[in-house]
Amino acid sequence: MSNFDIIKEQDKTYVANTYGRFDVAVKEGKGAICVDFDGKEYVDFSSGIGVNSLGFCDEGWVEAVTKQLNTLQHISNLYYTEPCSKVAKLLCERTGMKKVFFSNSGAESNEGAIKCARKYSFEKYGEGRSKIVTLQNSFHGRTVTTLAATGQDVFHNYFYPFTEGFVYTPANDKEALEKALSDDVCGLVMELIQGEGGVMPLEPDFVKYAEKLCNERDIVLIIDEVQTGVGRTGELFAFQNYGIKPDVVSCAKGIGGGLPLGCVMFGEKTEFTLKAGDHATTFGGNPVATAGAEYILNRMNGEFLGEVKAKGDYIREKVLKMPHVEGVDGMGLMLGIRLTDGVKSADIVKKGIENGALLLTAKAKVRLLPPLSITYAEIDRGLAALEKALESF
Numbered sequence: 001m002s003n004f005d006i007i008k009e010q011d012k013t014y015v016a017n018t019y020g021r022f023d024v025a026v027k028e029g030k031g032a033i034c035v036d037f038d039g040k041e042y043v044d045f046s047s048g049i050g051v052n053s054l055g056f057c058d059e060g061w062v063e064a065v066t067k068q069l070n071t072l073q074h075i076s077n078l079y080y081t082e083p084c085s086k087v088a089k090l091l092c093e094r095t096g097m098k099k100v101f102f103s104n105s106g107a108e109s110n111e112g113a114i115k116c117a118r119k120y121s122f123e124k125y126g127e128g129r130s131k132i133v134t135l136q137n138s139f140h141g142r143t144v145t146t147l148a149a150t151g152q153d154v155f156h157n158y159f160y161p162f163t164e165g166f167v168y169t170p171a172n173d174k175e176a177l178e179k180a181l182s183d184d185v186c187g188l189v190m191e192l193i194q195g196e197g198g199v200m201p202l203e204p205d206f207v208k209y210a211e212k213l214c215n216e217r218d219i220v221l222i223i224d225e226v227q228t229g230v231g232r233t234g235e236l237f238a239f240q241n242y243g244i245k246p247d248v249v250s251c252a253k254g255i256g257g258g259l260p261l262g263c264v265m266f267g268e269k270t271e272f273t274l275k276a277g278d279h280a281t282t283f284g285g286n287p288v289a290t291a292g293a294e295y296i297l298n299r300m301n302g303e304f305l306g307e308v309k310a311k312g313d314y315i316r317e318k319v320l321k322m323p324h325v326e327g328v329d330g331m332g333l334m335l336g337i338r339l340t341d342g343v344k345s346a347d348i349v350k351k352g353i354e355n356g357a358l359l360l361t362a363k364a365k366v367r368l369l370p371p372l373s374i375t376y377a378e379i380d381r382g383l384a385a386l387e388k389a390l391e392s393f
């Protein structure tokens with residue numbers, strides 16, 4: 001048996017079969033290129049679903065985490081650590097937020113944000129004001145609570161009873177939102193670009209109106225930046241593209257660069273809501289993960305973020321000329337390709353693998369989430385594989 005066959009057999013035998021894996025085992029990678037066990041190379045337009053913000057094995061990131069690994073790998077949040085405090089400072093200075101709670105994943109970050117909204121309202125208004133409004137077609141995680149927060153019926157099955165207290169309203173519908181934000185609502189959660197829902201950006205007027213209503217009604221405005229955050233849209237966080245000031249921001253994926261790390265950022269209204277004992281996690285703010293995050297955040301200066309926007313524009317222009325492409329949605333290096341002629345996104349992804357590119361789906365769209373540090377040569381190589389996949393239909 002080949003190494004690949006052994007890996008597949010072990011995986012099927014011993015790993016819980018909760019993933020529909022593609023027929024590839026990745027052995028190693030550098031930059032935006034990875035290699036399987038047969039030596040075949042692929043351009044990675046997925047970055048581990050938006051996680052590898054600097055690609056595979058970025059030298060500076062590896063050096064930062066290795067140095068910290070040889071210094072202190074963990075001590076718990078009963079004690080202070082330097083990397084944790086440094087990253088919190090960077091995040092607050094770059095966003096205008098006031099406090100940071102570190103978690104390990106996007107779902108955990110959204111759980112913390114929901115808890116914050118409910119406690120804020122309970123302390124100020126008492127019981128009976130605990131509903132959370134989210135948008136239809138949203139995705140906020142796979143815990144029992146964040147599945148309930150997710151506005152897609154397909155996820156609301158099997159795991160009953162789900163956490164109660166969630167209401168869904170259509171994206172970009174001001175009138176429906178105004179009705180949904182009733183007197184018993186404490187929080188509104190929005191992805192500014194619905195990622196798993198199909199790379200669907202919210203309309204700026206709707207987002208500003210939502211901010212206005214939340215401010216008027218003292219509802220906690222939570223922006224889910226798990227996929228859009230840390231440079232993905234060409235700003236450090238997507239809300240900075242919309243010119244709004246959230247009360248809470250959740251984040252994960254790209255901030256860890258490949259290590260499990262997430263966070264919840266609190267604004268002026270909520271910075272003191274969660275107190276000692278209200279929320280905790282064993283691994284949150286881990287020194288090794290935050291040492292890597294410090295390096296990532298320091299890389300993302302104005303020039304770097306400008307390049308993300310430029311690369312996104314470059315990809316959009318090239319893709320729009322390809323066959324079976326109706327349009328391209330998204331911002332920066334978070335793009336969704338609308339297909340024509342009944343071509344299925346899953347089929348394009350499979351053909352992309354054959355041609356040497358790792359792509360993603362987002363419902364009917366082909367989703368591109370390349371490393372933010374991807375070079376133009378790597379982009380061209382990946383786009384050639386994508387075009388070849390499209391041409392085969």
